[in-house]
Amino acid sequence: MIASDLRSGVERLGDMIAEAKTIVPFTGAGISTECGIPDFRSPGGIWTRYRPIEFGEFVASQDARDESWRRRFAMEEIFAAARPGRGHRALASLYRAGKIPAVITQNIDNLHQASGFAAEHVIELHGNTTYARCIGCGQAYQLDWVKRRFIEDGAPNCTVCDEPVKTATISFGQMMPEEEMQRATALSRACDLFIAIGSSLVVWPAAGFPMMAKNAGARLVIINREPTEQDDIADLVIRHDIGETLGPFVGN
Ligand code: NAD
Numbered sequence: 650m651i652a653s654d655l656r657s658g659v660e661r662l663g664d665m666i667a668e669a670k671t672i673v674p675f676t677g678a679g680i681s682t683e684c685g686i687p688d689f690r691s692p693g694g695i696w697t698r699y700r701p702i703e704f705g706e707f708v709a710s711q712d713a714r715d716e717s718w719r720r721r722f723a724m725e726e727i728f729a730a731a732r733p734g735r736g737h738r739a740l741a742s743l744y745r746a747g748k749i750p751a752v753i754t755q756n757i758d759n760l761h762q763a764s765g766f767a768a769e770h771v772i773e774l775h776g777n778t779t780y781a782r783c784i785g786c787g788q789a790y791q792l793d794w795v796k797r798r799f800i801e802d803g804a805p806n807c808t809v810c811d812e813p814v815k816t817a818t819i820s821f822g823q824m825m826p827e828e829e830m831q832r833a834t835a836l837s838r839a840c841d842l843f844i845a846i847g848s849s850l851v852v853w854p855a856a857g858f859p860m861m862a863k864n865a866g867a868r869l870v871i872i873n874r875e876p877t878e879q880d881d882i883a884d885l886v887i888r889h890d891i892g893e894t895l896g897p898f899v900g901n
Contacts, residue, residue: 658894663897665842665868665885669868670748672743673836673840673844675855676754676846676847677849679846681760683736683890684732699720714813717815718795718804721778728779734760734892737761739898740752741761751766751832753837754771754773755775755855757779774825781795781815782817783807783815784812785813786807788810834861838861838865840862844872845858845872845873846872848877851878859883869882870883
């Protein structure tokens with residue numbers, strides 16, 4: 650059912666939240682656009698400007714690694730300045746109230762942690778861009794260190810095993826993180842309300858979780874200003890701005 654207007658959508662969502670025992674939110678880039686981080690697919694989004702660099706290219710080509718770090722450093726001010734928005738803060742309020750055990754996110758911006766979720770309760774399906782890891786041994790690195798090395802000698806290699814270092818994100822063509830996929834599966838199957846927020850629901854396998862929750866018996870709510878491919882299976886679709894929709898649920 651598509652909410653006829655914002656007010657009736659918020660009211661219906663409020664009832665569903667009150668009735669639910671276990672709510673699992675699933676977030677995409679749309680929850681962070683009001684924080685100044687562009688999404689991928691909206692007009693002006695990242696992909697209207699850049700072709701993504703696949704994992705295989707990153708591994709095979711120094712040029713691809715250099716380009717990937719140039720892009721990351723070009724975004725640094727935006728990521729560093731971003732603060733949690735109303736959507737993040739509303740979810741953090743419901744988390745503190747014990748309604749939300751953990752959030753599943755496709756985002757890589759660390760804003761759920763910044764809003765008050767404990768790191769172990771943020772299931773990052775696509776990793777995190779606020780630090781880096783060696784693609785060989787997994788050693789973690791601060792971005793400041795990477796940037797210094799990048800300026801001095803190009804995209805850096807690991808000091809332990811000499812393999813390339815990459816932002817701690819999951820690129821196209823890279824294996825999904827096994828533990829996170831298992832935890833997201835268990836949460837999707839166990840909740841009674843699943844809320845997909847700000848995702849075009851086209852990136853798989855992540856986009857499989859709303860349907861999984863619905864098939865396991867949960868109510869499904871989709872909040873996104875554009876239609877998504879799963880609107881027809883949702884119990885409630887709110888096609889409005891996320892900050893305006895979730896703002897009323899920001900608590901103390
Ligand atoms: P997407 O760009 O495919 O979809 C975002 C959706 O959010 C769009 O349908 C758009 O209409 C909607 N939207 C944007 N702002 C909104 C707002 N204020 N209110 C309501 N709706 C809004 O993003 P996706 O589905 O998350 O998939 C893209 C992939 O890109 C993800 O896997 C993620 O890893 C990555 N990504 C992450 C970030 C981030 O961490 N903030 C930013 C860009 C891309």
